[in-house]
Amino acid sequence: MKARLLRGAAIIGVGMTPVTSGSGKSLTQLFVEAATQAIEDSGVSSIDSIYVGNMMSGFLQNQEHLGALMATAMGREGVASYKVEGACASGGVAANAGVKAVLSGLEGVVLVGAVEKMSGYTTPQVTSGLMMAEDKARVAGTGVTFVGLNAMIARQYMHRYNVPHEALAGFSVLCHENALDNPRAQFHKKITVEDVLQSPLVADPLRLFDCSGIGDGAAALVLTSLENARKFTDSPVTIAASVVATDRISLYQRPDITTFEASRKAAAQAYQTAGVSPDDIDVLEVHDAFSVLGIMALEDLGFASKGSGAQLVKDGTCARDGRLPTNTFGGLKARGHPVGASGMYELGELALQLSNRAAKCQVPEASVGLAQSVGGIGTTITVHILKRSDQ
């Protein structure tokens, strides 16, 4: 029954701004740019509602009420519109809210968008902003940073599974390679494993090129029922599963920090809902805010056993011409990671792949795709499975 219902939601429009640092564009300008693109791409004239994913606007921009703000800026005041937040997975949860709106039958055409503006602030400001994803009362005041917590994961992962840093670094190399063909990517710079290992240390063992950067960007999708979608396009992309799962808010509360339980849980539910297995996934977008997270995602989503994820990168499986093309537009590392927006970029990129519109980033014959987004330290996970509508 769930699968039947989910076959009812589809993506008919995609919009994404380039990810940049220091463009000088406001939160509103970024959102409107992506939203306008998505609406034009879809061909719809009216929309019933807008869901805005964002994490840090209250803290960094001292601006809430993004729903009405963006609706007004789009010239679409009047429509239902509100903000949805799930830390770094805000884009993923905004898409989830939009899917439910369509499936509820209450709204016919829905815009889901997500935006983050992180440049133009000091590093301490952005660092404090990111720590809002952790428990302020118990962790955020201890002095550990968001990178520091992820570094603890990397250290433990490398130790427990005897995986060298080189193996993790391969994920960054893959992403930078793929981003070369993505005009919207923040970084167009081919790097090597050696470059990663010799880049400045940020939080031991994570080095600069293990980490995604600070950027601004927005992405948006137009969603509607599959039935309605066919009026606008011959190649709508079906949302076959949209799942959100959480874990304990703080890393210190977890029995095992080398796996994200919420990722496993969300994936299992998504596979069941979509009626597919990991073997059916043709293209994959994972949340590689740090190299180790990309590798862990390959494992937690069922593509490799624990400790062996890096092998899929090393042996070419994850390359665009491999069996499981991964982060085909550059991922968080190289396309860029405007945190609250990244989950929506992943869905936009997947939708382009599944409708053969990925240009130089296109992978051959992709029918089923999976996108995973992570909020906090593996705390809120969204997993979406998309399919070509003829599947």
Add this chain to the structure above:
Amino acid sequence: MKARLLRGAAIIGVGMTPVTSGSGKSLTQLFVEAATQAIEDSGVSSIDSIYVGNMMSGFLQNQEHLGALMATAMGREGVASYKVEGACASGGVAANAGVKAVLSGLEGVVLVGAVEKMSGYTTPQVTSGLMMAEDKARVAGTGVTFVGLNAMIARQYMHRYNVPHEALAGFSVLCHENALDNPRAQFHKKITVEDVLQSPLVADPLRLFDCSGIGDGAAALVLTSLENARKFTDSPVTIAASVVATDRISLYQRPDITTFEASRKAAAQAYQTAGVSPDDIDVLEVHDAFSVLGIMALEDLGFASKGSGAQLVKDGTCARDGRLPTNTFGGLKARGHPVGASGMYELGELALQLSNRAAKCQVPEASVGLAQSVGGIGTTITVHILKRSDQ
């Protein structure tokens, strides 16, 4: 078809903390208290998801990721959970998200809750926090305050419709009267029109007793399908309409500031969806953050013509023993207005009225109720219509 669908969602549990200033309770403690009450009240053992309404946690508490934070604090980590924000209407939009989740068929039992903690901060901090509901780029930096903007509305309203301040003040008197019987109300203090007119000036013409106060609180509801609801209670309350509408973000952009277009729009859609008219409403909860807004709501929701709303208060229509009992637990003015939570309090109070559980605040024979919540200066409006399940 919409009406049919909406008959499918019901409230089976209600929880609300007292509204207080300076209780010392954290955001998390407040939310868990209300959520636990709602779950116990419902009798459910498991829930599928949590939607957390809140406006200011990023700014005041430097804490986001409330979805996972609250799920963890409730001992329910794992479930889908995220934050929903629509400024002062955050409680209303969180309820809307929960209704869509139920109607989508994806989630069986849903907790919607909303929380705000405003005490313990300086007045400038809270004032700046409230202004996040306006456009930061164009208005929030001009020096005008949130009360100041509402004062402009009051001044214009009084001038245009030749309504004296005494008439607006009657709304505050009504709320304080009703709050005397509500143990969860922030203020238990009977006041007169003279008290309002002689209270300190805050922003001309609004005086202290025209304004809701600063408080902390949380409210929560358990929602499920009407079919499932009957397994848990003989008296579920049906959500017959859940509508969100927006207006231009800034007051200066509106052609007429004495009416909230979004309120009229949301109400019209809600009446149509629920298949009722204003004449059918037996009990009403409106967003009286300022006395003038309570009066305007009576008009914009269709109970009085423009300029004549205050008459309904004066002639006793809005009293608990009148034809249209309004703000029966004290409203924002006297029950209290923890901003992001108030929309959820209204729904909780309405649900208690419609299931004959309102104790000393109970109104006789209420079958249909309406709750209106306002985010920003009339910018985001939610209107919910609830019915006794035998209606």
